[in-house]
Amino acid sequence: MREGEADPGLYDYAPYRNRPRIEWPDGKTVAVWVSPNLEYYEFDPPANPHRKSWAKPHPDVVGYAHRDYANRVGHWRMADMMERHGFKGSVSLSVALCQHVPEVVENANALGWEFFSHGIYNTRYSYGMDEAQERAIIEDSIRTVREATGQTIRGWLAPALTHTPRTLDLIAEYGLTYTCDLYHDDQPMPVSVRSGRLISMPYSLEVNDHYGFFVYNMSPREYADTLIRQYQRLAAEGAASGTVMCIPLHSYLIGQPHRIGAFEEVLKHIAADGRAWITRSGDIAAHYLAHQTGNGGVQA
Numbered sequence: 001m002r003e004g005e006a007d008p009g010l011y012d013y014a015p016y017r018n019r020p021r022i023e024w025p026d027g028k029t030v031a032v033w034v035s036p037n038l039e040y041y042e043f044d045p046p047a048n049p050h051r052k053s054w055a056k057p058h059p060d061v062v063g064y065a066h067r068d069y070a071n072r073v074g075h076w077r078m079a080d081m082m083e084r085h086g087f088k089g090s091v092s093l094s095v096a097l098c099q100h101v102p103e104v105v106e107n108a109n110a111l112g113w114e115f116f117s118h119g120i121y122n123t124r125y126s127y128g129m130d131e132a133q134e135r136a137i138i139e140d141s142i143r144t145v146r147e148a149t150g151q152t153i154r155g156w157l158a159p160a161l162t163h164t165p166r167t168l169d170l171i172a173e174y175g176l177t178y179t180c181d182l183y184h185d186d187q188p189m190p191v192s193v194r195s196g197r198l199i200s201m202p203y204s205l206e207v208n209d210h211y212g213f214f215v216y217n218m219s220p221r222e223y224a225d226t227l228i229r230q231y232q233r234l235a236a237e238g239a240a241s242g243t244v245m246c247i248p249l250h251s252y253l254i255g256q257p258h259r260i261g262a263f264e265e266v267l268k269h270i271a272a273d274g275r276a277w278i279t280r281s282g283d284i285a286a287h288y289l290a291h292q293t294g295n296g297g298v299q300a
Contacts, residue, residue: 010168010182011191011200022187022242022292028277029238030231031284032270034087035180035203035248036078036113038104040094040121041067067252071101074255079111081260085267089113090281092157092180092248095141096120098148109149114280116180117141119159129164138174154282155201157181172196178285186234186243188288199288201281202244204230209253220262227266235275244284245276
């Protein structure tokens with residue numbers, strides 16, 4: 001290996017063939033989890049020297065109000081649709097939402113959704129944080145979610161996908177069992193950490209509605225077709241060894257009136273197919289940790 005090209009050693013390399021078999025409950029071939037990002041964006045957040053919070057100069061009235069649609073309207077429309085077809089959310093939560101819009105958090109908790117941390121605000125980033133600051137955010141996340149919902153978070157998705165070199169070690173130290181910040185595989189994989197046991201939970205940028213609508217400029221029907229094709233391939237490959245499909249959502253996008261109908265067709269398709277273990281991220285992590293060890297190896 002050339003100087004300056006050191007592998008960070010986050011996880012071992014394992015080619016996508018001839019891995020130890022992963023088996024999901026009831027013979028299902030693909031574990032499907034839906035991840036609503038329930039977020040809170042500050043109107044005029046403190047500046048981070050490494051990244052702007054808004055594309056426009058602060059305060060960005062349009063950007064703020066567009067995202068506020070999620071908590072006022074989009075969440076409720078999306079949640080009704082998911083419940084209608086038997087999908088429980090695994091919430092990527094800006095934990096400040098517990099104080100700012102507690103009605104949304106209370107609704108998701110009453111529906112039996114799981115919560116994991118997406119930082120405090122989605123307008124404050126990990127870039128430039130020292131260890132004490134990062135520890136404070138993790139501790140705040142654990143405490144705030146527990147007080148608001150009674151749940152103890154088991155997973156982590158860094159705020160706005162921003163990290164430090166110590167993030168994974170710290171969340172494992174605090175007892176979290178999975179991270180959604182590694183997009184390198186379609187199966188759970190062990191992550192190398194100083195203490196504890198941490199796995200990567202497959203979370204997709206490719207079929208994230210933010211990328212679908214903002215980056216790839218998909219129509220609602222194109223996005224729905226992409227999700228169905230993603231599902232079909234992973235369900236087929238999962239017959240050899242169980243796969244994971246994550247559907248990451250932002251309700252200010254998918255909860256719009258002109259998009260929600262196409263998304264409903266995806267939920268109907270997956271629910272009717274019969275090969276999906278429709279579940280939550282923490283349940284996937286718990287099953288994997290109970291049945292697998294090492295680099296995907298099955299426990300004796």
